[in-house]
Amino acid sequence: MKAQATPYFTFNGNARDALEYYKEVFKGEIITCQTYGEADFDTPKGADDRVMHAQFKKDALFFMVSDSFPGQDVELGSSISLALELDSLEEIQNYYSLLKEKGTTLMELQDTFWGATYAKVKDPYGINFTKDQ
Known part of the structure; x- marks a missing residue:
């Protein structure tokens, strides 16, 4: 079994913008990017275009990204x-x-x-x- 901790960032509706920013800065690639609208379950109104799950990679740099549901704001902190x-x-x-x-x-x-x-x-x-x- 592979054991590792992978950073997972949750954004307030701007995950796609953040991914494009990281792609530009690190010259990496967005491996996957699925929206809530592509999910096989009902999503809240206004969530269809939000990122449900995405993966970013550049060499050994790897992390995952998603947006919160509308109305479930993320509080950004300095603890990590x-x-x-x-x-x-x-x-x-x-x-x-x-x-x-x-x-x-x-x-x-x-x-x-x-x-x-x-x-x-x-x-x-x-x-x-x-x-x-």
């Missing part, structure tokens, strides 16, 4: 981050620049006392990313 473990300073600088373009820098890219090149950015969809080398 995605740590991007990258091979080169060039990759770190590239992703940092792309994420901060539309996001919010929480910690500037810098060399740290623990020996890593590190930064923190909150993307425009409320997800926190850290970069480390």
Whole structure:
């Protein structure tokens, strides 16, 4: 049995926009994307175009995404981050620049006392990313 934890993000109706953003930033692919309207069960009014389940992949970066039902708002928090473990300073600088373009820098890219090149950015969809080398 394969045992791993996979990040799963839930959005307030803008999951498709977030997926396109991640596709642009990470140059990855949306593997699957199903809407509530494609489901074989009744969905609330206004939910047909919302993402029920999607998967995103770029090399070892993999996560899943969905939208909440209308009226079931998601409260975005700061209790979880995605740590991007990258091979080169060039990759770190590239992703940092792309994420901060539309996001919010929480910690500037810098060399740290623990020996890593590190930064923190909150993307425009409320997800926190850290970069480390």
